[in-house]
Amino acid sequence: MIGSEEVNVDTRVLGLDNVAIDLPVASVGNRVLAAVVDYLILGVLTIVLVIAGATISALIDNGTVFLVVFVVGGFMLNWGYFTVAEIATKGQTPGKQLLSLRVVTDNGGLPTAGALVIRTLLRIVDNLIGVILIAVDPRSRRLGDRLAGTLVVHDSPDRSDSLVLGRVPNGWGPAEVTLVEAFFDRRDTLDPDTLQRLAGRIVSLIERDDPAFLHEVEPGPTASATLWRAFRPDWI
Numbered sequence: 001m002i003g004s005e006e007v008n009v010d011t012r013v014l015g016l017d018n019v020a021i022d023l024p025v026a027s028v029g030n031r032v033l034a035a036v037v038d039y040l041i042l043g044v045l046t047i048v049l050v051i052a053g054a055t056i057s058a059l060i061d062n063g064t065v066f067l068v069v070f071v072v073g074g075f076m077l078n079w080g081y082f083t084v085a086e087i088a089t090k091g092q093t094p095g096k097q098l099l100s101l102r103v104v105t106d107n108g109g110l111p112t113a114g115a116l117v118i119r120t121l122l123r124i125v126d127n128l129i130g131v132i133l134i135a136v137d138p139r140s141r142r143l144g145d146r147l148a149g150t151l152v153v154h155d156s157p158d159r160s161d162s163l164v165l166g167r168v169p170n171g172w173g174p175a176e177v178t179l180v181e182a183f184f185d186r187r188d189t190l191d192p193d194t195l196q197r198l199a200g201r202i203v204s205l206i207e208r209d210d211p212a213f214l215h216e217v218e219p220g221p222t223a224s225a226t227l228w229r230a231f232r233p234d235w236i
Contacts, residue, residue, distance in 0.1 A: 024154040026101045028134045031152055037095035042081055049073045082120045087113050092155075102155035106139075109168040109177065111150050119144035167231055169210035176205065180231060187224065199223035206230070 053069035
């Protein structure tokens, strides 16, 4: 309760943002286009790898070297490209960046490195059945997404900071995450009183659902500053 007004997450989301609760999940078409870009880049890198392997093999006159470089280097290239890119950019490969897509957790948070590794390891299977799984799944998840607990969503350039939350309270789902995203999206357009009033309501939700979430960060001078520190500590 806040005064005499009961906290209602669904109403709060619609009242503040007037948008649907669901995350903007990417379609199979956008994901295929992003993959095409990534595999074109991988193709160029593979050609470079082959040329390098052939050159080294010719210099030392040992054909086995070429085979080792091609097999080991090829695996590391294919595995490392997606894993390193997504970890370094918090959920994006060059192809996803071009199509304004991002990998997030299934509640809209920032995926862990472990989750991104799982997605990559299962890519070899998803190259065969991934498109079918994405097409029939309501949230467009391939096998790697299902096991890693991730989604691929639209991430427009002007929302790159607010779409992905660095931390999410325990027990929160898409409704609560969308509430916070809406608050961050509107923070520059709200008058100071409204900004702090809404921030205070969100803080009360967190205190109700996961009190330890706020105890792990240093309180800010205002409720909104505390929220920014709690959800995206890298902003401070």
